[in-house]
Structures are given as C-alpha cells and as structure tokens.
Amino acid sequence: MNNQERTFIMVKPDGVQRRLVGKIIQRFEDRGFKLVALKFVAPDQGLLTQHYADLKERPFFPSLLKYVSSGPVAAMVWEGKDAVKTGRVMLGETNPLASKPGTIRGDFAIDVGRNVIHGSDSVESANREIGLWFQPQELVNWNTNDHGWVY
Ligand code: RTP
Numbered sequence: 001m002n003n004q005e006r007t008f009i010m011v012k013p014d015g016v017q018r019r020l021v022g023k024i025i026q027r028f029e030d031r032g033f034k035l036v037a038l039k040f041v042a043p044d045q046g047l048l049t050q051h052y053a054d055l056k057e058r059p060f061f062p063s064l065l066k067y068v069s070s071g072p073v074a075a076m077v078w079e080g081k082d083a084v085k086t087g088r089v090m091l092g093e094t095n096p097l098a099s100k101p102g103t104i105r106g107d108f109a110i111d112v113g114r115n116v117i118h119g120s121d122s123v124e125s126a127n128r129e130i131g132l133w134f135q136p137q138e139l140v141n142w143n144t145n146d147h148g149w150v151y
Contacts, residue, residue: 002081002082002123003080003081004079004080005079005080005081005082005083005084005123005126006036006077006078006079006083006126006127006130007077007078007079007083007084007087007119007120007126008075008076008077008118008119008120008125008126008129008130008133009024009028009075009076009077009078009087009117009118009119009120010073010074010075010076010117010118010119010133011024011073011074011076011116011117012067012068012073012114012115012116012117012118013067013068013069013070013071013072013073014067014070014109014114014116015074015108015116015117016071016072016073016074017071018108018116020108020116021074023108024074024104024116024117025074025076027090027104028076028078028087028090031080031086031090032080033078033079033080033083033086033087034078034079034080034142034144035076035077035078035079036076036077036078036079036139036140036141037075037076037077037130037134037138037139037140038074038075038076038077039074039075039076039133039134039138040072040073040074040075041072041073041075042071042072042073043068043069043073043075044069045065045069047132047133048065048068048069049065050132051068051129051132051133052064052065052068060113063113064113067113067114075133075134077130077134077139083126084119084120084121084122084123084125084126087119087120088119088120088121089103090103090104090119091103091104091105091117091119092104092105092106093105094112094115095112095115096108096109096110096111096112096115096116097110097112104116104117105117
C-alpha cells in the first residue's frame with residue numbers, strides 16, 4: 001500500500017463532449033484523492049498509438065484510435081492510497097453494461113466503444129502513461145495543509 005500512489009485518468013472525447021469533465025473531477029476530489037496534474041489537450045495519433053500500444057493487434061484498435069482522437073481529452077494525475085486500484089473501481093468495468101450504478105461508466109455510459117474515461121490498470125502502466133502525457137515539471141508537488149485553510 002502506498003499513500004502517494006499515482007494514477008493516470010483521462011476523460012475521453014465523448015466525456016468532454018457530454019460536459020462530464022467537472023463531474024468526474026468532483027468524484028475524485030470527493031473520494032479524497034489529490035490532483036497532481038491536469039491538462040486539456042487534443043492528442044495526436046502518435047501519442048494515442050503509444051498510449052494504447054498494448055492493444056495494437058486487437059481488431060477494435062482502428063475504431064479505438066478513431067474514437068479517442070475524435071476531440072480533446074482531459075488528462076489528469078491523481079494521487080493517494082491505492083489510487084490505481086480505487087480509480088479502476090470508480091470507473092467500473094471496461095464494458096459499461098457490466099458496470100454497476102455508482103461507477104462512472106455505470107452512471108454515464110452504455111457502449112464499450114464510448115466508455116467516457118480511461119484509468120491506468122496497474123502502477124507500472126500508470127508510471128508509463130504519466131510519463132507519456134506529462135513533462136516532469138507538470139506534476140505539481142503540494143501539501144493540502146501548507147496554508148492552514150483546510151482542516
Ligand atoms: P481504458 O484503457 O480505456 O481505461 O480501458 P480498459 O483498460 O478498461 O480496457 P482495455 O481493454 O484496455 O481497452 C481500451 C479501450 O478500448 C475500447 N474497447 N473497445 N470490443 C471493443 O470494441 C472494445 N474493447 C475495448 C474501450 O474504449 C476501452 O476502454
């Protein structure tokens with residue numbers, strides 16, 4: 001268990017188009033995770049191909065690339081105890097139809113090809129993905145209690 005574990009979370013183009021970015025950020029804040037990095041970006045095919053390199057032999061890869069490159073995404077890094085595993089629980093299953101109500105996909109999605117959000121599936125993937133999407137200086141070190149206005 002690592003209290004400073006980090007996970008990479010990305011609101012996919014359908015989530016952005018449906019104005020779900022705020023609600024998704026709210027869920028991670030409400031759960032108690034700490035925001036470490038955040039950017040709104042239209043990723044190029046090269047970055048997305050690297051991001052999904054593990055899936056390039058899968059039959060759905062071309063449609064996946066078309067989907068995730070169809071508009072801007074909100075990329076973020078969240079930190080806290082078991083952030084990777086808890087993040088995946090908060091997302092729900094890959095297929096929204098198998099996702100329980102109360103999860104992000106269980107509340108906001110129906111199609112596996114429009115499942116709103118990505119979350120790292122292991123600490124190793126998280127480190128790789130954070131390195132792909134963010135420069136080291138974009139990861140902000142801050143302490144919630146430094147300024148004394150949160151109790
Ligand atoms: P993600 O990486 O986006 O968080 O999703 P995941 O780990 O839950 O699922 P993964 O197997 O890594 O698949 C990545 C994304 O590909 C799309 N997908 N489409 N049968 C299909 O058409 C199919 N299967 C997967 C989904 O957008 C999935 O999130």
